[in-house]
Amino acid sequence: MAAQSMLMSTSVNGGRALPSLQAVRPAPYPRLPLPSSSSSSAGYRHSKSVSVKTLALFGKSKVKTAPAKKASLLGEAITGKGILAQLNLETGIPIYEAEPLLLFFILFTLLGAIGALGDRGRFVDEEVTGLDKAVIQPGKGFRGALGLSEGGPLFGFTKSNELFVGRMAQLGVAFSIIGEIITGKGALAQLNIETGVPINEIEPLVIFNVLFFFIAAINPGNGRFIIGEEEE
Numbered sequence: 001m002a003a004q005s006m007l008m009s010t011s012v013n014g015g016r017a018l019p020s021l022q023a024v025r026p027a028p029y030p031r032l033p034l035p036s037s038s039s040s041s042a043g044y045r046h047s048k049s050v051s052v053k054t055l056a057l058f059g060k061s062k063v064k065t066a067p068a069k070k071a072s073l074l075g076e077a078i079t080g081k082g083i084l085a086q087l088n089l090e091t092g093i094p095i096y097e098a099e100p101l102l103l104f105f106i107l108f109t110l111l112g113a114i115g116a117l118g119d120r121g122r123f124v125d126e127e128v129t130g131l132d133k134a135v136i137q138p139g140k141g142f143r144g145a146l147g148l149s150e151g152g153p154l155f156g157f158t159k160s161n162e163l164f165v166g167r168m169a170q171l172g173v174a175f176s177i178i179g180e181i182i183t184g185k186g187a188l189a190q191l192n193i194e195t196g197v198p199i200n201e202i203e204p205l206v207i208f209n210v211l212f213f214f215i216a217a218i219n220p221g222n223g224r225f226i227i228g229e230e231e232e
Helices: 002-012 018-023 046-059 068-077 081-091 095-113 159-183 187-195 203-218
Strands: 122-124 222-226
Touching: 046 222, 068 081, 068 187, 081 095, 081 159, 095 159, 159 187
Parallel strands: none
Antiparallel strands: 122 222
16 A cells, blocks of 8 residues: 555656655766767777776786786686686686687787787877986887887886787787687696696795786876877
């Protein structure tokens, strides 16, 4: 009866809920900040590439794309299973049923890692004062081919270096997945096969590796991104 009276009261009020019901209505979730619908918001460019590859750093701790490298290593250290076996544990989907998706992911990751998807724009590193003699002088050509800045410092948390490290993480995730498909073992177990070093003997190195790249992934790099006359 109470529910019927509430419905009748709502209909009498022109379809609007009673003030007493509005008072207990839960607050809506805040909307995610989506990019504007300009031409530069779509496509494969360096700024998006850095975001995806930063997630990849997490991802190979676990996702790796994330966000996929440090999280997967941490998950393997806890569960003893590789990234594909972890995916099976979390979703219940057999690996052989996800083969087309895995092949697409591997191909996309490899193409993205080598910049074959048409990166647009360029990074401009901020000037670093007082470190002119503390950094390696930039080379010509070879650094640009690796995704590093031609004119900025070689070391440090810059956007160009973040892009380079993220691309290496993408390659690491792709090849660790390929290795797990072939051997049935995760990244840490593959390391044991290749080096013969027991995993329990390199735990400090694994922990340091995970912590270092976690901090590197969340640390904002300096510099700015430019697309033609626009700047992000």
